[in-house]
Amino acid sequence: MDYKANQKKANRILYMTVVIILCVMAIIVGITSTMQRRQKPPVIDTDPVTTQPTDKTTKPADTKPVDSETQPVINQDPEDEPAENQLPSLIMPVKGPISKMHDENTPVYSITMEDWRVHIGVDIASTLGQAVLATADGVIAQVYEDPLMGTCIVINHSGDAVSIYKNLDPVIPEGIAEGVSVKSGQTIGSIGESAHLEIAEEPHVHYELKIGGKWVDPLDYFPASDVAANLDTAYEG
8 A cells, every 4th residue: 555655656756857847948948049039130131232234245345545646647737827826928128139148157258347257137238218118017026226236126926936127227217116016018117327337338227037036047038039139249258
């Protein structure tokens, strides 16, 4: 009898132990599941980025720089240049014999100084009081007295050209002054005897020409027919 009672008691203890173990395990599983849910990062639902498929059969645009050497060369007409860059057509300041030539390298004889020296510009002989003309359109840059070359006028022209007139009569026509615009063929003065450096020569205008800041031979720019008609080397020594 005692054996059966003890057996029942042992069975109850075992049953309770199993129940307790199952309860403990259930609690552990529940706690573990809760912790895992808390530690798992939230799932962010984002719209997928839509990308356009690349058509590998389409050639990219040709961005190769254009080689300037392959481009056609367009010959520019001088008339297309701005007026200030065009060299003007020149006329002679007076009509008369060219008594002394331009030469920067070879000395010529000076009757007045009785020596040999280079001669910048040309001397064009005429009579006292003969009108001296502007050789091209321009603006008078200077009117001055030079101790050796007398009364002088400087005119600026297009094409970076500058004409200089020396040995003029000291009496300058009215309206001829620095800053005044003049036309080709307009009277700017008259032949005088103001150049002490050339006083022994016959009356003439001493004319010089600069282009781009350099002295040039005016005869290369006057009309060839006028030069040929007035060329006279009698005073070259």
